[in-house]
Amino acid sequence: MARTTDGSGTTPVPRRLLAAATRLFAEQGYDRTSVQEIVEAAGVTKGALYHYFGSKEDLLHEVYARVLRLQQERLDAFADADAPVERRLRDAAADVVVTTIENLDDASIFFRSMHHLSPEKNKQVRAERRRYHERFRALVEEGQRSGVFSTATPADLVVDYHFGSVHHLSTWYRPNGPLGPREVADHLADLLLRALRP
Amino acid sequence: MARTTDGSGTTPVPRRLLAAATRLFAEQGYDRTSVQEIVEAAGVTKGALYHYFGSKEDLLHEVYARVLRLQQERLDAFADADAPVERRLRDAAADVVVTTIENLDDASIFFRSMHHLSPEKNKQVRAERRRYHERFRALVEEGQRSGVFSTATPADLVVDYHFGSVHHLSTWYRPNGPLGPREVADHLADLLLRALRP
Amino acid sequence: MARTTDGSGTTPVPRRLLAAATRLFAEQGYDRTSVQEIVEAAGVTKGALYHYFGSKEDLLHEVYARVLRLQQERLDAFADADAPVERRLRDAAADVVVTTIENLDDASIFFRSMHHLSPEKNKQVRAERRRYHERFRALVEEGQRSGVFSTATPADLVVDYHFGSVHHLSTWYRPNGPLGPREVADHLADLLLRALRP
Amino acid sequence: MARTTDGSGTTPVPRRLLAAATRLFAEQGYDRTSVQEIVEAAGVTKGALYHYFGSKEDLLHEVYARVLRLQQERLDAFADADAPVERRLRDAAADVVVTTIENLDDASIFFRSMHHLSPEKNKQVRAERRRYHERFRALVEEGQRSGVFSTATPADLVVDYHFGSVHHLSTWYRPNGPLGPREVADHLADLLLRALRP
DNA sequence: AATGAATGAGAGTTCATTCAT
DNA sequence: AATGAATGAACTCTCATTCAT
Structure with a gap:
């Protein structure tokens, strides 16, 4: 069950979100990266993101x-x-x-x-x-x-x-x-x- | 008639647009600057912008x-x-x-x-x-x-x-x-x- | 131990929720009051609210x-x-x-x-x-x-x-x-x- | 071509929007009426609404x-x-x-x-x-x-x-x-x- | 009895661009 | 050369509710 990919697995959700955001912000810039892209890359939903991060x-x-x-x-x-x-x-x-x-x-x-x-x-x-x-x-x-x-x-x-x-x-x-x-x-x-x- | 402000006057429209865009892009970044803001700062309308620039x-x-x-x-x-x-x-x-x-x-x-x-x-x-x-x-x-x-x-x-x-x-x-x-x-x-x- | 504030104390949880909801509904309207606000004002969590009230x-x-x-x-x-x-x-x-x-x-x-x-x-x-x-x-x-x-x-x-x-x-x-x-x-x-x- | 229905026709767009909004606000309340509902009732798109009304x-x-x-x-x-x-x-x-x-x-x-x-x-x-x-x-x-x-x-x-x-x-x-x-x-x-x- | 992480649908708003005039 | 109404897709963020614990 313990996987190390970003998409899912045992890595805590906030950590996964942060990792996905870092990569995408670097690749595309902050403005060009949508919240949707971040949560998809992290394998969670928008609600989860906004549960951990205010914005x-x-x-x-x-x-x-x-x-x-x-x-x-x-x-x-x-x-x-x-x-x-x-x-x-x-x-x-x-x-x-x-x-x-x-x-x-x-x-x-x-x-x-x-x-x-x-x-x-x-x-x-x-x-x-x-x-x-x-x-x-x-x-x-x-x-x-x-x-x-x-x-x-x-x-x-x-x-x-x-x-x-x-x-x-x-x-x-x-x-x-x-x-x-x-x-x-x-x-x-x-x-x-x-x-x-x- | 010859004025030197950006808003209007004798300065050619494309030049005015470029000047306004330069200032706004520098101040707010490219993504955060809307076409609307640019044309307002240049004192023209969107149609004019798209007449001179493709995008x-x-x-x-x-x-x-x-x-x-x-x-x-x-x-x-x-x-x-x-x-x-x-x-x-x-x-x-x-x-x-x-x-x-x-x-x-x-x-x-x-x-x-x-x-x-x-x-x-x-x-x-x-x-x-x-x-x-x-x-x-x-x-x-x-x-x-x-x-x-x-x-x-x-x-x-x-x-x-x-x-x-x-x-x-x-x-x-x-x-x-x-x-x-x-x-x-x-x-x-x-x-x-x-x-x-x- | 016996306190009289809304936030917590001996007042039963349902009563506290009702009081908080009444005040907030009156101040902001029903639609503009979120469940989150109510439970925070009552000093409990969402789970508690849904334990006592269906919706x-x-x-x-x-x-x-x-x-x-x-x-x-x-x-x-x-x-x-x-x-x-x-x-x-x-x-x-x-x-x-x-x-x-x-x-x-x-x-x-x-x-x-x-x-x-x-x-x-x-x-x-x-x-x-x-x-x-x-x-x-x-x-x-x-x-x-x-x-x-x-x-x-x-x-x-x-x-x-x-x-x-x-x-x-x-x-x-x-x-x-x-x-x-x-x-x-x-x-x-x-x-x-x-x-x-x- | 000249029709009098709300959906479309010769009635000016702002008027159509206002009429649709009035009806829907009265029926459902302001908060319960979505912008989407209003524009659908008026037969226009959201962009049109925000062209005429700031919010x-x-x-x-x-x-x-x-x-x-x-x-x-x-x-x-x-x-x-x-x-x-x-x-x-x-x-x-x-x-x-x-x-x-x-x-x-x-x-x-x-x-x-x-x-x-x-x-x-x-x-x-x-x-x-x-x-x-x-x-x-x-x-x-x-x-x-x-x-x-x-x-x-x-x-x-x-x-x-x-x-x-x-x-x-x-x-x-x-x-x-x-x-x-x-x-x-x-x-x-x-x-x-x-x-x-x- | 109570938690709080997570969902998923939908909210209002912005925007580059097009096009008939 | 220039207008500005209209589009339509995408945006960030909110929320009532559920459920494993």
């Missing part, structure tokens, strides 16, 4: 919340490590690339559909996002203060520079392309660190 | 075509200039930042709504986009061959790194923020060039 | 049954009293005004939602209603036969005239208006009796 | 507006007539009964569905309603001042008394009952005038 938007918000939590945890772990700052920044910069590639669906949604959230939820997500951004910036500033990074560019801009390339991954990265996640991550972290050389 | 999607495509044409022209000019390659790359890299900031609406649309185009049109836009990308990459490769740029990172990845930050601009750049277009452009071009130091 | 409509019918029983009892008491007919009619006419004002919620429901009952239940309520109407009419006819009331108007119409104004109370009467229930009742009974003067 | 509620509001206008016009005509006040009040009181009976559908809707209007629209309708009420009250007060009507009851209450019976008509009046509109009107006006005798 279609809530579903989107849940996708975000999950990604944000995951990324923040990983960044915290790397930033708190016992190593020189250039090592910690490099690891964090590379890790966000790897996890982004490994969750390209979530990433696409994140960077393409955030503006579909209501002002209220948008604010909430932006706040959590900012926390993440600032943790990263703190690493850059730490290196700048200790002289291992150049101070030519404001730390803020450096962070935006790097995250721009991370967001961009979902546009060009293809799983069966010439470079694997680790290789891309190393290259992008490399570019960041090289740009920061004094 | 709502055509309107989006026209927005793209205009941006692409503009950017390609500017890139060609900078790349063909008579100057050292590091100068030409720097100028091109900075210019795309400035023109992106000066047309943030178009940029938002570009990076958020491309997937709303039909496969056919999407292909066409991607082809033109690739041409642009390759011209840029050629500059990087030229510098790598001549030894002024490091060969540590594949040129393709370098270009994606930079354009990631350009796309990202519409997410964080605010006209009344601390940095003007030119300053941001200098910083971002700087980061690129520094990352390419051998 | 949402049953709840409405119970509200009616309670009001009808109460009004019939009071009318019978006044009509059976040992007093001249003009006194008995006057007291009955005034009393129905007072009790209507004191239970404006029930009254609103009564006059606005009767048509929401199924034909079957509607018939039942109409039958009990008719019994009430006829008891009242009998008083008018008694007075007409004995010559204390004018026979210019058919007794039926007289009763409808008076009950029209009673139904109407829920439209205009406000508890903190200039007139109290007793004063309104006296005035309306007065108008009825004056209209019946030979 | 289902707008349709209801239009029904009200039409009735209010009609009634106000008639009351003004009777009140402004050149006749003794008791004659003018009598005529106005009887006329509102006749026109109510002749438009029982509108009347049912009016007195049963007003609370379905949004607070905003409700306010508007109440304001127009009050204007009507006050015109009527002015007649009563005029008679009270000149001594032809008793001052025992406040004029406000007298008006509510009469209109209660008018509203009530849609509850009990049946076209094929023993009394015609004119007869009922005479009786009810009679009761009012008799109640007002000094």
Whole structure:
């Protein structure tokens, strides 16, 4: 009886809905995905969806919340490590690339559909996002203060520079392309660190 | 009689429609903008829109075509200039930042709504986009061959790194923020060039 | 342990449900009140409601049954009293005004939602209603036969005239208006009796 | 080609929709009538309805507006007539009964569905309603001042008394009952005038 | 006695597009 | 060149009710 497909089986209904929504939002965009499509992909009825989620938007918000939590945890772990700052920044910069590639669906949604959230939820997500951004910036500033990074560019801009390339991954990265996640991550972290050389 | 408002006056109807659509697509996204809103903003009726454009999607495509044409022209000019390659790359890299900031609406649309185009049109836009990308990459490769740029990172990845930050601009750049277009452009071009130091 | 709030406590569950339903039906109308709202207001779950009541409509019918029983009892008491007919009619006419004002919620429901009952239940309520109407009419006819009331108007119409104004109370009467229930009742009974003067 | 049925023909679409809505709202109530039913009865599609009316509620509001206008016009005509006040009040009181009976559908809707209007629209309708009420009250007060009507009851209450019976008509009046509109009107006006005798 | 997950039908509304004029 | 009435399909969301536990 225990199956692992999305359509039905033992996976809890909310989990199935979230998985189906994630895939469809990434493939087609939030607006182009109908609630009907989601419930069909999850093998339940509309009523079930609205039993667990208040609205279609809530579903989107849940996708975000999950990604944000995951990324923040990983960044915290790397930033708190016992190593020189250039090592910690490099690891964090590379890790966000790897996890982004490994969750390209979530990433696409994140960077393409955030503006579909209501002002209220948008604010909430932006706040959590900012926390993440600032943790990263703190690493850059730490290196700048200790002289291992150049101070030519404001730390803020450096962070935006790097995250721009991370967001961009979902546009060009293809799983069966010439470079694997680790290789891309190393290259992008490399570019960041090289740009920061004094 | 000659007025300059969008609502009516001497500006040709197709131009008015395009301007209204650009603004609305940028503000609300393609899917969330109704044809009704566009024609109201342009001060015409639906019939007029469908007289000049085959569909709502055509309107989006026209927005793209205009941006692409503009950017390609500017890139060609900078790349063909008579100057050292590091100068030409720097100028091109900075210019795309400035023109992106000066047309943030178009940029938002570009990076958020491309997937709303039909496969056919999407292909066409991607082809033109690739041409642009390759011209840029050629500059990087030229510098790598001549030894002024490091060969540590594949040129393709370098270009994606930079354009990631350009796309990202519409997410964080605010006209009344601390940095003007030119300053941001200098910083971002700087980061690129520094990352390419051998 | 003995609490008096609606939300929970010692009040029996069916009673709590009925009270919540009465208030909500009066405030929002029958159709606009969801079963979910009722059970939340009563502090129970849907299962409990459907344990005690067969359907949402049953709840409405119970509200009616309670009001009808109460009004019939009071009318019978006044009509059976040992007093001249003009006194008995006057007291009955005034009393129905007072009790209507004191239970404006029930009254609103009564006059606005009767048509929401199924034909079957509607018939039942109409039958009990008719019994009430006829008891009242009998008083008018008694007075007409004995010559204390004018026979210019058919007794039926007289009763409808008076009950029209009673139904109407829920439209205009406000508890903190200039007139109290007793004063309104006296005035309306007065108008009825004056209209019946030979 | 020129047919007069509701389903289609030369009657303008908005008129057809209004007529269908009026009938259905009266028969089933506002909440129990679906937009689908209305457009089917009018022989058009939903799109057509929303082309002319902003919402289902707008349709209801239009029904009200039409009735209010009609009634106000008639009351003004009777009140402004050149006749003794008791004659003018009598005529106005009887006329509102006749026109109510002749438009029982509108009347049912009016007195049963007003609370379905949004607070905003409700306010508007109440304001127009009050204007009507006050015109009527002015007649009563005029008679009270000149001594032809008793001052025992406040004029406000007298008006509510009469209109209660008018509203009530849609509850009990049946076209094929023993009394015609004119007869009922005479009786009810009679009761009012008799109640007002000094 | 009571839960609450799940159903499934139907609600009001929006919208890109067409077409007679 | 331009109108605007009308279409028809799709949209998100609500709800009374059922049933295994």
